[in-house]
Amino acid sequence: xxxxxxxxxxxxxxxxxxxxxxxGTSSDVGTYNYVSWYQHHPGKAPKLLIYGVTKRPSGVxxxxxxxxxxxxxxxxxxxxxxEDEADYYCSAYAGANNPYVFGTxxxxxxx
Amino acid sequence: EVQLVQSGAEVRKxxxxxxxxxxxxxYSFTTYWIAWVRQMPGKGLEWMAIINPGDSxxxxxxxxxxxVTISADKSINTAYLQWSSLKASDTAMYYCxxxxxxxHNDYWGQGTLVTVSS
Numbered sequence: 001x002x003x004x005x006x007x008x009x010x011x012x013x014x015x016x017x018x019x020x021x022x023x024g025t026s027s028d029v030g031t032y033n034y035v036s037w038y039q040h041h042p043g044k045a046p047k048l049l050i051y052g053v054t055k056r057p058s059g060v061x062x063x064x065x066x067x068x069x070x071x072x073x074x075x076x077x078x079x080x081x082x083e084d085e086a087d088y089y090c091s092a093y094a095g096a097n098n099p100y101v102f103g104t105x106x107x108x109x110x111x
Numbered sequence: 112e113v114q115l116v117q118s119g120a121e122v123r124k125x126x127x128x129x130x131x132x133x134x135x136x137x138y139s140f141t142t143y144w145i146a147w148v149r150q151m152p153g154k155g156l157e158w159m160a161i162i163n164p165g166d167s168x169x170x171x172x173x174x175x176x177x178x179v180t181i182s183a184d185k186s187i188n189t190a191y192l193q194w195s196s197l198k199a200s201d202t203a204m205y206y207c208x209x210x211x212x213x214x215h216n217d218y219w220g221q222g223t224l225v226t227v228s229s
Contacts, residue, residue, distance in 0.1 A: 093214030
């Protein structure tokens with residue numbers, strides 16, 4: 001199972017929006033509505049931002065939103081803040097024997 | 112408060128064995144699967160394996176099958192990841208995480224850095 005494809009980097013100025021894509025296949029992203037997104041600041045534990053394509057855990061600001069179309073999922077960060085500078089990973093379900101396929105990761109820079 | 116607390120950083124030589132731990136608190140250990148995730152230096156996240164602490168049912172990523180062993184001791188709410196013979200390529204940060212749903216991890220440990228060097 002190959003990793004999901006994300007752009008290596010994305011950037012935006014404070015207050016702007018940035019959208020990160022996550023491209024999989026009809027065996028994972030395209031079939032199941034089980035796409036999640038994580039924010040990872042180096043040296044810290046990853047943090048769940050989005051699960052089930054669009055759901056936000058309690059405590060995650062609504063500036064973070066998820067969507068999906070076909071084999072591609074997306075994470076949008078609106079109203080960029082300095083603390084949003086981090087690595088972002090998507091993950092998708094690909095069946096009981098392959099419950100996680102992670103994306104390649106995207107480094108978001110706040111200019 | 113849900114917490115997953117991992118054991119400290121380890122330095123080992125190639126060929127040595129190692130077992131790292133992940134102690135959970137704040138919820139019923141046997142209710143949620145535990146996942147192990149690797150991050151090699153400068154690289155992304157990779158799923159390694161998951162375990163159901165209730166019955167020790169496990170699923171391994173094909174990439175890690177036979178390379179590592181995961182286990183759980185429900186008497187002390189602790190999950191383990193172990194190697195019988197480490198390689199230099201096992202140098203990485205290893206995270207445990209609670210599998211909160213079908214495909215997402217809602218709580219993560221702080222990570223255990225494993226360095227394998229002669």
